[in-house]
Amino acid sequence: MSGPIRLAVIGMGKIARDQHLPSIAGNPDFELVATVSRHGEGEPDTPFFHSIEELAASDVKVDAVALCTPPQVRRAIALAAIERGWHVFLEKPPGATLAEVEALNEAAAAKGVTLFASWHSRFAAGVEPARAWLADKAIARATITWREDVRVWHPGQDWIWQPGGFGVFDPGINALSIATCILPRPFFVEEAELDVPENRAAPIAARVSFRDAAGVPIAMDLDLRQEGPQSWDIVVETAAGTLTLAKGGGELTLPQGAAAPPASDLEGEYPGLYARFAALVREGRSDVDVAPLRHVADAFLRGRITQVEPFID
Numbered sequence: 001m002s003g004p005i006r007l008a009v010i011g012m013g014k015i016a017r018d019q020h021l022p023s024i025a026g027n028p029d030f031e032l033v034a035t036v037s038r039h040g041e042g043e044p045d046t047p048f049f050h051s052i053e054e055l056a057a058s059d060v061k062v063d064a065v066a067l068c069t070p071p072q073v074r075r076a077i078a079l080a081a082i083e084r085g086w087h088v089f090l091e092k093p094p095g096a097t098l099a100e101v102e103a104l105n106e107a108a109a110a111k112g113v114t115l116f117a118s119w120h121s122r123f124a125a126g127v128e129p130a131r132a133w134l135a136d137k138a139i140a141r142a143t144i145t146w147r148e149d150v151r152v153w154h155p156g157q158d159w160i161w162q163p164g165g166f167g168v169f170d171p172g173i174n175a176l177s178i179a180t181c182i183l184p185r186p187f188f189v190e191e192a193e194l195d196v197p198e199n200r201a202a203p204i205a206a207r208v209s210f211r212d213a214a215g216v217p218i219a220m221d222l223d224l225r226q227e228g229p230q231s232w233d234i235v236v237e238t239a240a241g242t243l244t245l246a247k248g249g250g251e252l253t254l255p256q257g258a259a260a261p262p263a264s265d266l267e268g269e270y271p272g273l274y275a276r277f278a279a280l281v282r283e284g285r286s287d288v289d290v291a292p293l294r295h296v297a298d299a300f301l302r303g304r305i306t307q308v309e310p311f312i313d
């Protein structure tokens, strides 16, 4: 394909406005040709539609769509796009279940279009250097602490509390997208405790114990009730000292004297994602890694559910 990729953004909520629109505007590989949302009025000077069917029936020419809706409704919209021969960028998590993501992957391959299951946290500045540093280290243990204030980061987002909304695993899956990238061996859920408010269907907090293929323990602590300072930290203890990845992967600290491998040249998570999507489309490839989603599914499969006090938004 020559010329910019004609892109429509679907699901005009927080992440579409905060990150997708500015990244698209800053990338000459893309031309924003439409926005789609059930509510609102769209962007000035850009065609706006209330559904993907309305978009498809219009005379707007589309090559690709970015799906920024909640996960529960993403499969049907993605399939409609694939059937029209459009490339698809999926916000994280790529779906509400593993099976539906696999089915989308097969549908995209059959149609010859790109499917990109994006994991924005993997494009944070410290992640690739952390992966490179850990690759040859003897790891003793890893600790993941992801505690944030849901009222600040997900204001009024009811879908997060509904089945398929993942609750605390909506941010927690970002930590898992980093851990599955930087830790050198596969790991598995051994135990999980999920705290579900009695008026909600999804966990507000969770503690998950993993172990990797060499027996290294990995402890994960997730909470959506954190007021004050927020924690998005991964600490990895190794025989060569302790690596700390803070601020959601943005800030890497290595033991004194250790030389940090060079950071990637991508500036920011979403510009990095759009550069990757453009490359995939141009090369005619897909990128669908379900490893973080599999760990969330396994935590729900192996987890003990405890009812906790109601959560009022």
Ligand code: NAP
Pocket (backbone or CB within 6 Å): 010, 011, 012, 013, 014, 015, 016, 037, 038, 039, 040, 068, 069, 070, 071, 073, 091, 092, 093, 120, 153, 154, 157, 159, 170
């Ligand atoms: P959001 O603010 O609730 O936006 C989602 C939008 O999708 C809504 O504004 C809504 O617009 C549309 N939508 C379509 N069908 C819907 C349905 N059945 N229920 C609710 N909304 C529906 O959510 P968001 O924070 O942007 O998150 C969207 C996705 O991006 C999630 O998968 C999330 O994990 C991911 N994400 C979020 C963040 C963040 O910081 N918030 C960061 C990275 C990734 P209409 O009502 O107009 O259709």
